[in-house]
Amino acid sequence: MSLIRLSRVSRRYQMGTETIHALREVSIEVGRAEYVAIMGPSGSGKSTLMNLIGCLDTPSSGTYELNGTNVSDMDDNELAEVRNKEIGFVFQTFNLLPRANALHNVELPLVYAGIPSEERRQLALEALTNVGLADRVNHKPTEMSGGQRQRVAVARALVNRPSILLADEPTGNLDSKTGAEIMSLFEALADQGHTIIVVTHEEEIARHARRILRIRDGLIASDERADSHALVD
Amino acid sequence: MHWWIELREGLRIAWDATRANKMRAGLTTLGIVIGIVTVTLMGTAIQGLKRGFNQSISALGSDVLYLERYSWFINSHEEWIRQNRRREITWDQVRGLQRQITSARAVAPTVNTARPVKYKNRSASSVMVIGTTDQALYTGGTSVANGRFLTAGEAEGGRPVCVLGAQTATNLFRGESPVGARVYVGGYPFDVVGVLEPQGEFLGAFSLDNQVIVPIGQFTSLFTQRPDYAIHIKARDMDSLEDTREEARGIMRKLRRLAPGQDDDFAINQQDQFIKTFDKITGTIATVGIFITGLSLFVGGIGIMNIMFVSVAERTKEIGVRKAIGAKRRAILVQFLLEAAMICLLGGLLGLAIAAPGTLLLRKVMPATISLSIVGLALLVSLLTGVLAGFLPAWRAARMNPVDALRNE
Ligand SMILES: Nc1ncnc2c1ncn2[C@@H]1O[C@H](COP(=O)(O)OP(=O)(O)O)[C@@H](O)[C@H]1O
Numbered sequence: 001m002s003l004i005r006l007s008r009v010s011r012r013y014q015m016g017t018e019t020i021h022a023l024r025e026v027s028i029e030v031g032r033a034e035y036v037a038i039m040g041p042s043g044s045g046k047s048t049l050m051n052l053i054g055c056l057d058t059p060s061s062g063t064y065e066l067n068g069t070n071v072s073d074m075d076d077n078e079l080a081e082v083r084n085k086e087i088g089f090v091f092q093t094f095n096l097l098p099r100a101n102a103l104h105n106v107e108l109p110l111v112y113a114g115i116p117s118e119e120r121r122q123l124a125l126e127a128l129t130n131v132g133l134a135d136r137v138n139h140k141p142t143e144m145s146g147g148q149r150q151r152v153a154v155a156r157a158l159v160n161r162p163s164i165l166l167a168d169e170p171t172g173n174l175d176s177k178t179g180a181e182i183m184s185l186f187e188a189l190a191d192q193g194h195t196i197i198v199v200t201h202e203e204e205i206a207r208h209a210r211r212i213l214r215i216r217d218g219l220i221a222s223d224e225r226a227d228s229h230a231l232v233d
Numbered sequence: 234m235h236w237w238i239e240l241r242e243g244l245r246i247a248w249d250a251t252r253a254n255k256m257r258a259g260l261t262t263l264g265i266v267i268g269i270v271t272v273t274l275m276g277t278a279i280q281g282l283k284r285g286f287n288q289s290i291s292a293l294g295s296d297v298l299y300l301e302r303y304s305w306f307i308n309s310h311e312e313w314i315r316q317n318r319r320r321e322i323t324w325d326q327v328r329g330l331q332r333q334i335t336s337a338r339a340v341a342p343t344v345n346t347a348r349p350v351k352y353k354n355r356s357a358s359s360v361m362v363i364g365t366t367d368q369a370l371y372t373g374g375t376s377v378a379n380g381r382f383l384t385a386g387e388a389e390g391g392r393p394v395c396v397l398g399a400q401t402a403t404n405l406f407r408g409e410s411p412v413g414a415r416v417y418v419g420g421y422p423f424d425v426v427g428v429l430e431p432q433g434e435f436l437g438a439f440s441l442d443n444q445v446i447v448p449i450g451q452f453t454s455l456f457t458q459r460p461d462y463a464i465h466i467k468a469r470d471m472d473s474l475e476d477t478r479e480e481a482r483g484i485m486r487k488l489r490r491l492a493p494g495q496d497d498d499f500a501i502n503q504q505d506q507f508i509k510t511f512d513k514i515t516g517t518i519a520t521v522g523i524f525i526t527g528l529s530l531f532v533g534g535i536g537i538m539n540i541m542f543v544s545v546a547e548r549t550k551e552i553g554v555r556k557a558i559g560a561k562r563r564a565i566l567v568q569f570l571l572e573a574a575m576i577c578l579l580g581g582l583l584g585l586a587i588a589a590p591g592t593l594l595l596r597k598v599m600p601a602t603i604s605l606s607i608v609g610l611a612l613l614v615s616l617l618t619g620v621l622a623g624f625l626p627a628w629r630a631a632r633m634n635p636v637d638a639l640r641n642e
């Protein structure tokens with residue numbers, strides 16, 4: 001059974017009298033432990049797709065099953081719970097809370113999961129250690145470099161042990177060296193069996209993934225599965 | 234468990250946000266501060282007035298009727314002129330009432346005037362001189378601290394004796410014992426037979442202890458040509474107060490030869506008139522206070538609402554992030570409600586801190602102390618203002634679409 005199953009999913013935006021078709025009847029399946037890169041020109045619908053997969057948004061038509069559950073017509077609060085349990089987000093702009101230190105930022109998903117503070121602290125410390133930031137737990141985002149901030153964001157995304165890690169242009173705000181570091185972190189996570197979907201427009205980065213989905217004008221243009229290791233080597 | 238964890242996170246965020254915008258929070262809280270200062274001072278003043286009033290009013294027995302020429306409360310000038318034309322209450326009427334009334338426990342006629350009182354070279358000017366009988370001990374609710382009260386035999390004439398009020402006694406005698414000494418009341422010699430227990434002040438207006446009680450017979454022969462008696466009538470108990478009142482009224486109408494249908498040309502006053510008038514006064518204070526409080530809380534509340542809308546707008550992205558990682562509507566709502574409540578509560582505490590020295594000033598004129606119930610009320614009111622004012626902005630935040638919120642910069 002697929003982890004993610006989108007069937008003929010469309011997302012339309014109404015701008016006055018004009019209807020924008022951001023996604024047109026897209027059908028995709030993603031299995032457990034897959035590492036997928038989504039590519040395409042700006043405005044092609046990549047973020048729209050990610051928001052749908054991440055349950056931040058619901059389709060205008062079509063159905064989305066996550067882990068066998070239909071989430072297409074869940075309400076706000078149900079979606080919040082799904083996001084909390086199943087999804088880990090990494091954003092281009094990091095999106096950490098500026099007044100909270102690294103530890104508190106990473107604890108946040110556990111707060112909304114209702115985990116008591118002792119256990120929360122334990123899990124957050126573990127997650128920060130896994131991304132190599134054990135010595136930065138008390139730093140605020142402003143006291144860290146871009147790469148470190150993004151690693152805090154990855155720790156926050158993983159602390160709840162979600163089914164999927166979603167990253168929308170995670171290296172967009174990083175220099176190429178730091179970007180490469182983050183990508184090798186993703187690769188390691190993929191090797192550990194995490195399901196990862198990354199939006200990027202850099203071929204270099206996409207080549208790390210084992211499947212590349214290309215989108216154009218809200219349609220899937222190509223879906224290449226590669227024996228990635230052979231391809232990279 | 235779940236809500237407690239969310240609440241603690243909410244408190245933490247609210248505290249951080251408030252601390253980060255100290256100046257802004259401080260300024261918007263001004264209306265709340267004024268409201269809380271008003272409500273606290275008003276509440277304390279009313280409680281103080283009540284306490285002072287209750288102390289004073291106990292000097293008037295609740296089961297005692299005061300039959301007099303004038304009503305205690307005259308509402309118009311015309312009424313005053315009308316009552317001023319009434320005939321005095323004469324000694325014959327006093328004796329008639331005393332003889333005929335059956336439902337009273339005690340009847341004490343009284344007359345009073347102000348005279349200087351001298352002892353050796355010390356003198357007290359304008360002491361209240363009260364002429365009455367031995368019965369005043371029962372109608373007056375006073376008791377004797379030293380010596381004794383007037384006897385029935387002394388009451389109507391004979392020997393010039395007197396009983397001193399507590400303050401008059403200390404003023405004239407300092408440490409000495411007054412009993413047995415001779416004082417001069419309005420120039421006439423009187424022998425002191427007793428000293429009363431202190432009674433305190435009457436509504437802050439005059440001291441009930443600055444008085445000297447003399448036999449009514451002595452009073453009328455020495456201090457006045459046309460006495461106008463007031464008759465204090467103590468009922469058997471509270472339940473028969475109305476019956477006693479009716480009986481006294483009937484007897485008095487006959488004695489003053491009023492035709493049926495003619496209005497009473499005398500008044501029967503009682504303590505509860507004072508209570509009613511007092512309640513009207515405190516009611517007015519409360520209304521004015523509540524109006525000012527309400528107005529400033531309203532203005533303060535609008536300010537809080539405004540600042541919360543700003544806070545929500547500023548933190549749109551944060552709301553998006555929190556929602557993306559699993560915050561439900563409730564969690565966001567509570568977060569902003571807590572922030573509004575916290576700002577208001579701080580305003581309330583500031584208000585209390587300002588009101589506390591204010592009550593010390595009130596204490597100069599009444600027995601006022603800030604009570605726990607008033608502190609509780611003030612904090613509750615400010616909390617409520619915060620929750621009400623914060624609701625709309627918090628609701629807006631809670632309903633935000635996470636995708637739109639995240640896009641916000
Ligand atoms: N909230 C929105 N309202 C209207 N149009 C939108 C909205 N979000 C995205 N779009 C439009 O949908 C299309 C796809 O956008 P998006 O998914 O963000 O593209 P990408 O991430 O590939 O650059 C674009 O034409 C964009 O303008």
Ligand SMILES: [Mg+2]
Nearest residue numbers: 046047048168
């Ligand atoms: Mg995008």
